[in-house]
Amino acid sequence: xxxxxxxxxxxxxxxxxxxxxxxxxxxxxxxxxxxxxxxxxxxxxxxxxxxxxxxxxxxxxxxxxxxxxxxxxxxxxxxxxxxxxxxxxxxxxxxxxxxxxxxxxxxxxxxxxxxxxxxxxxxxxxxxxxxxxxxxxxxxxxxxxxxxxxxxxxxxxxxxxxxxxxxxxxxxxxxxxxxxxxxxxxxxxxxxxxxxxxxxxxxxxxxxxxxxxxxxxxxxxxxxxxxxxxxxxxxxxxxxxxxxxxxxxxxxxxxxxxxxxxxxxxxxxxxxxxxxxxxxxxxxxxxxxxxxxxxxxxxxxxxxxxxxxxxxxx
Amino acid sequence: xxxxxxxxxxxxxxxxxxxxxxxxxxxxxxxxxxxxxxxxxxxxxxxxxxxxxxxxxxxxxxxxxxxxxxxxxxxxxxxxxxxxxxxxxxxxxxxxxxxxxxxxxxxxxxxxxxxxxxxxxxxxxxxxxxxxxxxxxxxxxxxxxxxxxxxxxxxxxxxxxxxxxxxxxxxxxxxxxxxxxxxxxxxxxxxxxxxxxxxxxxxxxxxxxxxxxxxxxxxxxxxxxxxxxxxxxxxxxxxxxxxxxxxxxxxxxxxxxxxxxxxxxxxxxxxxxxxxxxxxxxxxxxxxxxxxxxxxxxxxxxxxxxxxxxxxxxxxxxxxxxxxxxxxxxxxxxxxxxxxxxxxxxxxxxxxxxxxxxxxxxxxxxxxxxxxxxxxxxxxxxxxxxxxxxxxxxxxxxxxxxxxxxxxxxxxxxxxxxxxxxxxxxxxxxxxxxxxxxxxxxxxxxxxxxxxxxxxxxxxxx
Numbered sequence: 143x144x145x146x147x148x149x150x151x152x153x154x155x156x157x158x159x160x161x162x163x164x165x166x167x168x169x170x171x172x173x174x175x176x177x178x179x180x181x182x183x184x185x186x187x188x189x190x191x192x193x194x195x196x197x198x199x200x201x202x203x204x205x206x207x208x209x210x211x212x213x214x215x216x217x218x219x220x221x222x223x224x225x226x227x228x229x230x231x232x233x234x235x236x237x238x239x240x241x242x243x244x245x246x247x248x249x250x251x252x253x254x255x256x257x258x259x260x261x262x263x264x265x266x267x268x269x270x271x272x273x274x275x276x277x278x279x280x281x282x283x284x285x286x287x288x289x290x291x292x293x294x295x296x297x298x299x300x301x302x303x304x305x306x307x308x309x310x311x312x313x314x315x316x317x318x319x320x321x322x323x324x325x326x327x328x329x330x331x332x333x334x335x336x337x338x339x340x341x342x343x344x345x346x347x348x349x350x351x352x353x354x355x356x357x358x359x360x361x362x363x364x365x366x367x368x369x370x371x372x373x374x375x376x377x378x379x380x381x382x383x384x385x386x387x388x389x390x391x392x393x394x395x396x397x398x399x400x401x402x403x404x405x406x407x408x409x410x411x412x413x414x415x416x417x418x419x420x421x422x423x424x425x426x427x428x429x430x431x432x433x434x435x436x437x438x439x440x441x442x443x444x445x446x447x448x449x450x451x452x453x454x455x456x
Numbered sequence: 457x458x459x460x461x462x463x464x465x466x467x468x469x470x471x472x473x474x475x476x477x478x479x480x481x482x483x484x485x486x487x488x489x490x491x492x493x494x495x496x497x498x499x500x501x502x503x504x505x506x507x508x509x510x511x512x513x514x515x516x517x518x519x520x521x522x523x524x525x526x527x528x529x530x531x532x533x534x535x536x537x538x539x540x541x542x543x544x545x546x547x548x549x550x551x552x553x554x555x556x557x558x559x560x561x562x563x564x565x566x567x568x569x570x571x572x573x574x575x576x577x578x579x580x581x582x583x584x585x586x587x588x589x590x591x592x593x594x595x596x597x598x599x600x601x602x603x604x605x606x607x608x609x610x611x612x613x614x615x616x617x618x619x620x621x622x623x624x625x626x627x628x629x630x631x632x633x634x635x636x637x638x639x640x641x642x643x644x645x646x647x648x649x650x651x652x653x654x655x656x657x658x659x660x661x662x663x664x665x666x667x668x669x670x671x672x673x674x675x676x677x678x679x680x681x682x683x684x685x686x687x688x689x690x691x692x693x694x695x696x697x698x699x700x701x702x703x704x705x706x707x708x709x710x711x712x713x714x715x716x717x718x719x720x721x722x723x724x725x726x727x728x729x730x731x732x733x734x735x736x737x738x739x740x741x742x743x744x745x746x747x748x749x750x751x752x753x754x755x756x757x758x759x760x761x762x763x764x765x766x767x768x769x770x771x772x773x774x775x776x777x778x779x780x781x782x783x784x785x786x787x788x789x790x791x792x793x794x795x796x797x798x799x800x801x802x803x804x805x806x807x808x809x810x811x812x813x814x815x816x817x818x819x820x821x822x823x824x825x826x827x828x829x830x831x832x833x834x835x836x837x838x839x840x841x842x843x844x845x846x847x848x849x850x851x852x853x854x855x856x857x858x859x860x861x862x863x864x865x866x867x868x869x870x871x872x873x874x875x876x877x878x879x880x881x882x883x884x885x886x887x888x889x890x891x892x893x894x895x896x897x898x899x900x901x902x903x904x905x906x907x908x909x910x911x912x913x914x915x916x917x918x
Contacts, residue, residue, distance in 0.1 A: 186777050190755050267561070274565035391558045395565055400551065410554045414528035416770035417777050 178431075182208075182424035189420045201421065208425035212408030213400075221405040222433075224322060224393075225386045231326040232333050232382050233375055239330070240337030241363045245349070255338070262331040266392065274395050277320045284316055313399060321396045325389065329382040340374040341367060376444030380437060387434050405430050518818050519547040522575035523566075525559035526805060527552060528773070532838045536831055544825075546818055550575075567593050574813040575823070577805060578636075582870045585620075586628035588808075589635055595809040598633035600820055608824060609634065613863045616641045616844040618871045619803040627873075636806035637823045638844035640835065643801025643859055643866045644695055644768045646790075650783045652680050652763040661785065665731070665792035672738030675763050682740035684762035686750025687892070690885035695800045696766055696789070697888060701728050702867070704793035714874045716913050720884075720906040721899075729898035731792065732891045740764075746889040758782055769859040770804075773840040786858035788865075801866030804841060877912040880905060 181189055183200035208214070242248075243255045288308045295304045344367065352366045368375070390406035397403055409430065412423035438445075524533070530552050537548040553559040556579050566572045572593055578585050588594050601609040601617075609617060620636025622628065648661045653671075656678040662668035675682050687693045701710050705724035712718040713725070735741055742748070742762055750767070757765040758778035765771075766789070775782050788797050807826075809819050825831065832845035836852060842860055843849060849860045869875060876884075887901035896904075 187779060190759060190778055270561055271565045271568055275569045278569040278571055391561065394553050394558050395562050398551065410527055410552070411530070412527075413555065414773070415526055415556070416768075417528060417773050419777070 175431075178424050179428055181420055182422075182428050184421050186419060186421055204421045204425040205429065208408075208412070208422045208429065211422065212411050212426050214405065214408045214426070214429065216401055217403060217405045217408045220401075220403060221387060223318070224325065224404055225383050227322045228325040228329065228386045229379055229382050231322065232329040233378060235326065236330055236333035236378065237337055237368060237371065237375070238363065240334045240341055241367050243334065244338050244341035244344075245362075245367075246359070255334075258331045258334050262335070266328060270392070270395055273324055273392070277324070277396055280320070281312075281316060285312060288312065314402065317397045317399075317402055321393055321402075324392055324396060325386055328392070329378075329385060333378045333382065336378055337371060337374055340371050344370055373444045373447040376441040376447075380441050380445055383437050384434055387430070517545060518815055519549055520575065520815050520819050520822055521573035522548060522550045522807070523553055523559070523563065523573050524550055524575075524577055524805075524807075525552070525554045525556045525579065527554045529835070529839050532835055536826065536834065540822060540825060544821075546822065548575075548822055567591065570812070572810045572812070574810050574815055574819045575807050576810065577807055582619075583628065585635070586622070586626075586630045589622070589630050590628070592811050594635045595811040595813070595816060595820075596631060596633040596635060597637065597809065597820065600824075601634045608827075611827060611829075611845045611847065612638055613641055613844060613846055615801055615863060615866045615868070615871075616803045616806075619868065620806050620808075627875075636803070636808045637827055638803040638806045639827070640804040640839075640841040641801065641844050641863060642769045642804040642842060643799050643862055644692075644766065645799055645859060645862060646787050647757065647765045647767055647771065647784050648787060649757070649760060649763050650785055652760060656680055656763065661787045662790045665790045668790040669734055669738050669740070671763075672735075672740045676739050681742050681756075681762040682738070683735065683764040683766070684742040684745065684748070684753045684756045685766035686748055686753040687745050687889070688747040688749050690882070690889075692750060692766065693885045693888050694881060697728055697732075697884070698869075699789050699797060699799050700731055700792055701725070702798035703789075703791060703795055704728055706795040707798065707867075711872065711874055714872070714876045716909065720909060721902045726898050726902050727792075729888065729891060729901050732888050733898055736892055736894065741892060746892050754778065757784075769801075769842050769856065772853065772855050772859075776840065784855065786855050788862060796865065798867040799862060799865060800868050801863060802868040802871065803844060877909070877916075879912055880909045883908040 176195055180195045180197065182204055183202065184192055184197050185201055188197065239258075243251055288311060292304055292308060299307075348366050348370070349362055352362045357365060387404075388406065390404065390410075393404050393406070400407065409423060409426045412419040412426060526533075530550075533550050537550060541547050551573075553562050560579050563572070563576055563578065566576075567588065578588060578594075585594075589596075616638035617634055620638065621634045622630040622632055624632040626632070652675075653659075653661065656671070656674045658671055658674060662671060672682055685692055685696070687696075698710075701724075704727055705722075709718055709722075709724065713720065713722075719725075742753075742756065745753075753765060754767065754771060754774050755778065756762050757767070757771075758775045760779075760782070775784070788799065791797055807823055809816060809823065813819055827845055829845055829847045832843040832848035833851060835841070836843040836848055836856075840853075840856065842852075842856060842863070849857065852860060883905045887896065887905055890896040891898055891901055
C-alpha cells in the first residue's frame with residue numbers, strides 16, 4: 143500500500159516537472175507574439191519605457207495608421223495572389239514529380255531525384271543574380287515579341303487597347319508571373335522530397351484496385367495518390383504558404399514597381415535607416431501574421447496527421 | 457453514386473475512393489469555374505491599377521527612374537519629384553528597396569544584367585564604388601561640377617564630395633573626377649545630457665580629457681552612469697580611437713603607421729589605447745558596453761540612463777522618436793593631445809548617375825535641382841538629417857547646428873590615401889575591447905596589433 147502511494151507521488155512529481163518544462167517552452171514560444179501585440183498598442187515614446195506586456199492605455203489607432211501608412215490593402219491582395227498561385231503550382235508540380243519518382247521507374251530517375259535534393263542545398267541568395275539575369279532576358283524577348291506583334295494586333299483592335307494591353311503584360315503580368323515561377327522553383331525540392339517519402343509508403347494494392355476501376359497513371363495520381371497524400375499536402379501548403387507570405391528579397395529583386403510588391407513591402411516603411419517606428423511595425427506584423435495563423439489553424443489537424451504519418455520523416 | 461471502399465491493410469487507412477470514370481462525368485466543375493472567374497477578376501482589378509501607369513508613361517515626355525534605400529525619406533522624395541514634374545514636366549519615379557542588404561543585392565544584380573536605373577546609390581566601401589565606375593556604370597560628373605567656376609561643386613561641404621571623388625593617382629586606377637551627388641552629410645561626435653550633468657553638479661560639458669575623467673566620480677556619486685555607446689559594433693570603437701589618434705599624434709603619423717613606417721608599439725599609440733583603460737578605471741563606461749549594439753546605446757541615452765554618449769548625427773532623428781523631451785547637447789570629444797581633433801564624417805547618402813542612361817542630361821539636371829538650397833533645406837527639415845549643401849543650414853535645430861559646425865573637421869577612412877589591413881583593424885578593435893574588460897593592458901594590445909601588422913605586411917611583400 144505504502145509503495146503504491148509512493149509510486150503515485152513519483153509519477154505525479156514527474157508529471158509536474160514535465161508540465162513545468164513544457165509550460166516554459168510554450169511560454170518562450172508565445173512570449174514574442176505577446177510582446178509583438180503588446181508593443182503594437184504602445185506609443186513610440188512608451189515602447190522603450192513601458193515594460194508592461196499590455197499597456198494601460200492601448201493605442202488601437204496604431205492598427206489603422208499601420209494599415210493606411212503602410213498601404214497594406216494592395217499589398218495584402220498581392221500577397222494572397224502570390225501565395226495562392228505559388229502554393230497551388232508547387233502542389234501540382236511536386237505531386238506529379240514525386241508520384242513519378244516514386245511509382246514510375248525510368249532510366250535516370252534516381253539521378254534526377256538527387257538533383258532535386260541537391261537543389262535544396264543551394265541557398266536562395268546564391269541564385270539571385272542568375273535568376274535576375276534569366277528573368278530579365280526573358281523580359282527582353284517578351285518586349286521584342288510584343289513590339290513585333292503590336293502592328294498586326296492594331297489591325298484588329300483599337301491602338302489604345304493594344305498599347306494598354308502590352309503595357310499591362312510588361313509591367314504587371316510578366317513580373318508577377320516571373321516571381322510566381324521563381325517561388326515555385328524555390329519550393330519544389332522540399333515538397334517533392336516530402337511527397338515522394340509519402341508515396342513510397344503507399345501500398346501497391348491501392349494502385350492495382352484503381353487500375354481495375356479503369357484508372358490510367360494520371361488517374362491513379364488524381365484519384366488515389368492525391369487523396370491519400372492530404373496530410374503531406376497540408377504540410378507542404380503550410381511550409382510554402384509561410385515561405386511565400388514572408389518572402390521579400392526575391393520579390394524586391396524581380397518586381398520593379400510598388401503596386402506589384404507583397405505585404406512585406408508595407409512593413410519596411412516603418413523601418414527607417416536609423417529610426418524604426420516600433421508600434422506601427424508591430425501592428426503591421428500582427429496584421430500580417432493573422433492570415434498565416436488562420437492557414438495554420440485550418441490545416442493543423444492535417445499537419446499533425448502528416449507528421450505522424452511520416453510526411454516529414456527523414 | 458458507386459463507391460469502391462478500399463482498405464489499406466498495412467497502414468489501416470480507410471479510403472472512400474470514387475470510381476474514376478463516373479467521377480469524371482460527375483465532376484463538379486463549380487469550384488474550377490469560380491476559381492477561374494476569381495483569377496480573371498483579380499487580373500482585371502490589377503489591370504485597373506496598371507492602366508494608369510501605362511497611359512502616363514506613354515504620355516510623359518521623359519521619365520527618369522531612380523532607386524533608393526532610404527525608407528525615412530520616401531515621402532520627402534515623393535513630394536520633391538511632384539514639385540519637379542510640376543515645374544519642368546519631367547517625371548521622376550523613385551522606387552524604394554530596403555533594407556540596405558536587399559537593396560545592394562538588387563543593384564548588383566541589375567548592374568550585371570545592365571538594367572540599372574538612371575539614378576541609384578551605392579552602399580559599401582570605396583573599393584566597391586571604384587569597381588562600378590571601372591565597369592562603366594557610373595557617370596563622371598566632373599565637367600558639370602566644375603562648370604561656372606565650380607558652382608555645383610562649391611555648394612557642398614568638401615567632405616561630402618570627397619566620398620564620391622577619385623583624385624588623380626588614386627589607388628583604384630579610376631579616372632579622376634566626382635562620381636556622385638551627396639544628399640546629406642553626417643558626422644560622429646559626443647552627446648551629453650544637460651539635465652543629468654546638472655543633477656551631478658556639473659555646469660559645463662568638458663573640453664579636455666582630464667576634465668572629462670574628473671567628472672566620472674561626480675557622476676558616480678550621483679548614481680548616474682557616465683558613458684554609453686554601441687561599442688559592440690567594432691567600427692564605433694575604431695572611430696573613437698581614430699579621433700584620438702589624430703588628436704594625439706597628428707594625421708601624418710597615423711598615415712605613416714598605416715604605411716608600416718611607424719609601429720603600433722609607439723608611445724603615442726599606447727596613449728591612445730590607454731584612454732580606454734582610463735575610462736574604465738574612472739568607472740565611466742556603462743556595463744556591457746563592449747557587447748552593446750548602437751540601438752541599445754541609443755535607447756539607454758534617450759531614456760536618460762547615461763550622461764554621455766558617442767553617436768552619429770542621425771541620433772537627432774532617433775532621440776526625437778524615442779524621447780522628444782530629451783534635453784541634450786553635442787560636443788567634440790574632449791581633447792587630449794596637441795593636434796586637431798579629426799572626427800569621422802562625410803557624405804551620408806549620395807546619388808549616382810547611370811553612365812548608360814538614355815536621359816543622362818535630364819538626370820543631371822534633376823540632381824542639380826535636388827541639391828539646390830531650397831530642396832536641401834526641405835529635406836533637412838523633414839528628415840532631420842544634415843544637408844550636404846552648405847547654404848541650407850540656416851534653419852537647423854541647435855543640436856543639428858552643433859553637428860554641422862564640425863563638418864569641416866571631419867575625416868573618414870574612405871578618403872585616406874592609404875588603408876589599413878582588415879586583419880589589423882580587427883586586432884585593433886578587439887584589443888580595445890580586451891582593455892575595456894580588463895583582460896589585457898594597453899602595452900600588450902599594442903604589441904599584438906603590431907605583430908598582426910607585420911604579418912600582413914610580410915604577406916603583401918610576397
